[in-house]
Amino acid sequence: MQDIISIVGTGFVGLTTAAVFANAGYRTYTIDTDENKINTIKSGKSPFYEPGIDGFVERAITIGNLIPTTSYSESIPNSNIVFICVGTPSNEDGSVDLKYVFESVSSIIENANSDLIIVQKSTVPVETARRLEKMIQEKNKKNIKIDVVSAPEFLREASAVFDTLFFDRLVVGARNNEAANKIIEIYKNVDSFSKVINYEKFIDYAFNNTSKKYLDNLPLFEKRILRTKVESAELLKVTANSFLAMKISFANSIARICDETGAISKEVMDGIGMDSRIGRSFLYPGLGYSGGCFPKDVSGMINTANEYNVDFGILEEVKKINSGQINIVVNKLKRLIGENLEGKKITVLGLSFKPGTSDIRKSQSIYLIKRLIKLGTIVNAFDPKATDEAKKEFNDKNLNYMNSIESACQSSDCVVIATEWNEFVNFDYNSIKETLNNKNILDCRNCLNKDKITESGFNYIGF
Numbered sequence: 001m002q003d004i005i006s007i008v009g010t011g012f013v014g015l016t017t018a019a020v021f022a023n024a025g026y027r028t029y030t031i032d033t034d035e036n037k038i039n040t041i042k043s044g045k046s047p048f049y050e051p052g053i054d055g056f057v058e059r060a061i062t063i064g065n066l067i068p069t070t071s072y073s074e075s076i077p078n079s080n081i082v083f084i085c086v087g088t089p090s091n092e093d094g095s096v097d098l099k100y101v102f103e104s105v106s107s108i109i110e111n112a113n114s115d116l117i118i119v120q121k122s123t124v125p126v127e128t129a130r131r132l133e134k135m136i137q138e139k140n141k142k143n144i145k146i147d148v149v150s151a152p153e154f155l156r157e158a159s160a161v162f163d164t165l166f167f168d169r170l171v172v173g174a175r176n177n178e179a180a181n182k183i184i185e186i187y188k189n190v191d192s193f194s195k196v197i198n199y200e201k202f203i204d205y206a207f208n209n210t211s212k213k214y215l216d217n218l219p220l221f222e223k224r225i226l227r228t229k230v231e232s233a234e235l236l237k238v239t240a241n242s243f244l245a246m247k248i249s250f251a252n253s254i255a256r257i258c259d260e261t262g263a264i265s266k267e268v269m270d271g272i273g274m275d276s277r278i279g280r281s282f283l284y285p286g287l288g289y290s291g292g293c294f295p296k297d298v299s300g301m302i303n304t305a306n307e308y309n310v311d312f313g314i315l316e317e318v319k320k321i322n323s324g325q326i327n328i329v330v331n332k333l334k335r336l337i338g339e340n341l342e343g344k345k346i347t348v349l350g351l352s353f354k355p356g357t358s359d360i361r362k363s364q365s366i367y368l369i370k371r372l373i374k375l376g377t378i379v380n381a382f383d384p385k386a387t388d389e390a391k392k393e394f395n396d397k398n399l400n401y402m403n404s405i406e407s408a409c410q411s412s413d414c415v416v417i418a419t420e421w422n423e424f425v426n427f428d429y430n431s432i433k434e435t436l437n438n439k440n441i442l443d444c445r446n447c448l449n450k451d452k453i454t455e456s457g458f459n460y461i462g463f
């Protein structure tokens with residue numbers, strides 16, 4: 001029998017996975033409780049901005065392989081493999097709210113008519129699968145076999161389609177080898193598909209130097225598969241994000257010392273990054289980490305450590321350093337325009353938590369704007385893709401969402417680069433120099449060429 005897949009949760013992970021599976025030839029249901037999202041996908045579009053995804057969704061809908069629905073009873077009885085991709089946000093106390101995971105698995109059990117593999121892709125605390133298995137045992141009154149597999153997701157927003165096609169690893173934690181084999185087989189087919197598609201047409205963004213080099217060095221499929229215990233798979237995902245967050249906070253602490261001593265953070269990071277044991281990635285000081293994953297996964301890991309009486313103070317520090325970065329930015333701003341920020345006009349370029357996405361979850365840029373407004377400034381903000389999302393989250397009489405870099409910079413006392421979109425990196429700041437109140441640039445992502453900017457007559461501060 002040809003496998004039929006259901007994907008529960010149609011967000012960044014779920015929709016990308018569903019669209020790729022459907023294009024690779026699988027009949028794929030994509031289920032969400034949000035009717036608006038489902039209707040948008042039915043019309044062949046993605047509800048969020050993600051490079052390359054629209055082409056994949058449109059084609060999958062056109063060939064009829066992608067079936068968006070809000071109905072578990074339409075999808076689950078027809079499927080033999082179900083991927084859970086619902087959100088796992090933080091509770092107030094930092095623990096992970098598993099409400100959506102349990103709700104969705106409960107609906108799956110209710111609607112299942114035949115043997116099923118449930119693949120947990122949402123990021124969850126270790127031992128969640130055990131809890132799900134217990135729930136399945138209690139609720140599954142039909143004589144059907146339901147296996148739980150943990151296959152955590154490692155895609156990165158802004159390159160989600162690319163990462164799903166050319167995954168660097170597939171971790172499969174399973175108690176049942178046959179269930180693990182099934183999941184590996186699906187990804188084998190995705191891998192084969194990735195080799196035959198005209199991806200230049202689909203994902204031109206993939207063809208920058210980094211991705212070319214990455215593809216040239218991508219190991220064979222078999223070398224990218226890691227079979228583990230279920231608990232290891234769950235734990236290693238949160239471990240990966242906590243470790244990357246730690247690198248960012250580490251770099252930010254070093255940058256604080258650089259600020260006091262005259263050392264240049266980029267030179268320090270370049271120097272240690274040349275050590276292959278350390279590596280250069282994620283050693284970028286600046287506004288700090290944000291987004292739908294790192295903040296909640298760090299908190300979740302702290303919570304897990306506490307639950308098992310493991311002292312993991314290092315992660316408490318990672319979190320503290322990160323939230324302290326807003327103060328660092330404010331202090332740098334004061335160095336540029338003076339102690340009293342009241343009434344000053346500040347331009348904030350970038351609202352999304354990183355370039356290439358419309359996602360503003362836990363965005364440091366939004367936290368910064370909130371602080372600046374509290375300090376009495378007037379903020380003119382611009383983002384190439386995330387403005388609509390930001391408008392839903394935060395409005396204030398002293399915050400103006402602008403339509404262009406030029407309009408956002410009009411009469412500004414300082415231009416703050418909060419997200420390193422290419423549009424901001426490549427912009428000719430000379431062209432707006434005369435429209436500014438003060439020629440100040442605060443580069444919170446170290447993404448501009450300091451020498452060029454200062455030669456043009458700007459006061460420039462980076463990290």
Ligand SMILES: NC(=O)c1ccc[n+]([C@@H]2O[C@H](COP(=O)([O-])OP(=O)(O)OC[C@H]3O[C@@H](n4cnc5c(N)ncnc54)[C@H](O)[C@@H]3O)[C@@H](O)[C@H]2O)c1
Pocket residue numbers: 008009010011012013014031032033034037085086087088100103104121122123124153154155156157292293
């Ligand atoms: N976004 C990323 O870059 C990324 C990367 C790796 C792992 N993850 C993990 O994957 C999971 C999903 O993340 P995301 O960013 O795609 O989330 P998201 O918020 O974009 O999407 C989650 C979707 O689940 C839907 N949902 C909630 N309850 C449901 C239910 N009972 N039935 C059907 N749909 C339901 C929501 O309406 C929403 O559309 C999280 O655990 C996250 O930590 C995310």
